Amino acid sequence: MKCAINITKNVYWLGVNDRETHLFENVWPLENGVSYNSYIIVDEKTALIDTVKEMKFEEYIEKIKGVIEDRPLDYLIINHMEPDHSGCIKAIAKEYPDIKIVGNTKTFDFLKEFYGDFDNLYTVKDGEELSLGEKTLKFYFTPMVHWPETMMTYDMQDKIMFTGDAFGSFGTLDGGIFDDELNLEFYESEMRRYYSNIVGKFGMMVQRAMQKLASVDIKVLAATHGPIWRTNLEYVLSRYDMWSRYEPEEKDAVLVIYGSMYGNTRKMADVIARSISEEGIKNVKVYDASKLHLSYVINEVFRCKGIVMGSCAYNAGLYYPMEIITTKLKHTGVKNRLFAAFGTYAWSGGGVSNLNKFAEDIKWEVVADSVEAKCAPKAEDMQKCVEIGKKMAAAIKKDL
Ligand code: FEO
Numbered sequence: 001m002k003c004a005i006n007i008t009k010n011v012y013w014l015g016v017n018d019r020e021t022h023l024f025e026n027v028w029p030l031e032n033g034v035s036y037n038s039y040i041i042v043d044e045k046t047a048l049i050d051t052v053k054e055m056k057f058e059e060y061i062e063k064i065k066g067v068i069e070d071r072p073l074d075y076l077i078i079n080h081m082e083p084d085h086s087g088c089i090k091a092i093a094k095e096y097p098d099i100k101i102v103g104n105t106k107t108f109d110f111l112k113e114f115y116g117d118f119d120n121l122y123t124v125k126d127g128e129e130l131s132l133g134e135k136t137l138k139f140y141f142t143p144m145v146h147w148p149e150t151m152m153t154y155d156m157q158d159k160i161m162f163t164g165d166a167f168g169s170f171g172t173l174d175g176g177i178f179d180d181e182l183n184l185e186f187y188e189s190e191m192r193r194y195y196s197n198i199v200g201k202f203g204m205m206v207q208r209a210m211q212k213l214a215s216v217d218i219k220v221l222a223a224t225h226g227p228i229w230r231t232n233l234e235y236v237l238s239r240y241d242m243w244s245r246y247e248p249e250e251k252d253a254v255l256v257i258y259g260s261m262y263g264n265t266r267k268m269a270d271v272i273a274r275s276i277s278e279e280g281i282k283n284v285k286v287y288d289a290s291k292l293h294l295s296y297v298i299n300e301v302f303r304c305k306g307i308v309m310g311s312c313a314y315n316a317g318l319y320y321p322m323e324i325i326t327t328k329l330k331h332t333g334v335k336n337r338l339f340a341a342f343g344t345y346a347w348s349g350g351g352v353s354n355l356n357k358f359a360e361d362i363k364w365e366v367v368a369d370s371v372e373a374k375c376a377p378k379a380e381d382m383q384k385c386v387e388i389g390k391k392m393a394a395a396i397k398k399d400l
Helices: 056-068 091-095 105-115 184-213 234-243 266-276 294-303 320-332 353-361 381-397
Strands: 003-008 011-013 016-018 032-037 039-042 047-049 075-077 100-103 121-123 129-131 136-142 149-156 158-162 221-224 250-260 285-290 304-314 338-345 371-374
Touching: 016 056, 039 056, 039 320, 056 091, 075 091, 075 158, 091 105, 100 105, 105 121, 105 234, 136 184, 184 234, 184 294, 184 320, 221 234, 234 338, 250 266, 250 294, 250 320, 250 381, 266 285, 266 304, 266 338, 266 371, 266 381, 285 294, 294 304, 294 320, 304 320, 338 353, 338 381, 353 371, 371 381
Parallel strands: 047 075, 075 100, 100 121, 158 221, 250 285, 250 304, 304 338, 338 371
Antiparallel strands: 003 011, 011 039, 016 032, 039 047, 129 136, 136 149, 149 158
């Protein structure tokens, strides 16, 4: 039975959905699952583009054979070596011992170290072309989107760019596989959560890749995760451009994120949020860092222009849920945000001072003096929270 889906006449999607794995890279929650997209081109030669996670091999090989039946597989093109895509390489090479594995020198370094030695390696250079018969493929190196070996493969005839992780999304493909067959509202947030957590650190390299692609006539963007883009290309390209420049997606949005052991810092968060709202800003979200997984916090930071952070002191430092957030944000290098800090302490401090240090390190614009209440906030502390809200709202409005 043919389970593959045509993208164009001789190009098929061979992806699989993963609704079983709880955590992507064993750290990012997959509440909506994820797809691993692989593709096959059938010409005088056959070419597979990337594979899928090892656990899905049985379903995957059935799809391949459903398309090519008894024909051999001539090429396996590896755009990206992370094991969610390279996991079936060994099994494919065993099934098709004469297959030529196509990649660059960095690809083959990872290939050997992950899976051992292979025969028939076909090394390509940036810009090199490979003829499959009627079709010619062209390779574009796009390092660090998402690993150093990453490249994209372009079908010059059908103008399909196979992009690896770029333009990917969390979320399974439930029936529809193309952007115009799906409810894009569902993918809006999951795509940003994927980008911000997985690729977000490499904004400059994403910008370089996009400049490289700008002169290529692309009709379809075929990523390794999530929807295949054939109708709303401008939508996905403009979002990637914005995110990789670390521009917030919503300039009127404010995130209030806090860590609170016994509710005192939380009370301050609510007063700040109310004050922002009283100044006419409607796009405000307040989250408890102990409850919202880090990946959703990072997603929110990529969405929002204003970030107000609160922390109680914990053993003379930041409360751990806030510490992990600030560490990940510094690592990701998010820029261009408006910032204010608040929190509580009992004896040593360490919460608010570290939030201020964080803002200095990451070079965010501090729009208001911080407030740190002793044990529980008093009326004068709450007044300072009101001031934080007013100043944040004013700074947001200035930029609209
Ligand atoms: Fe989906 Fe970087 O692997």
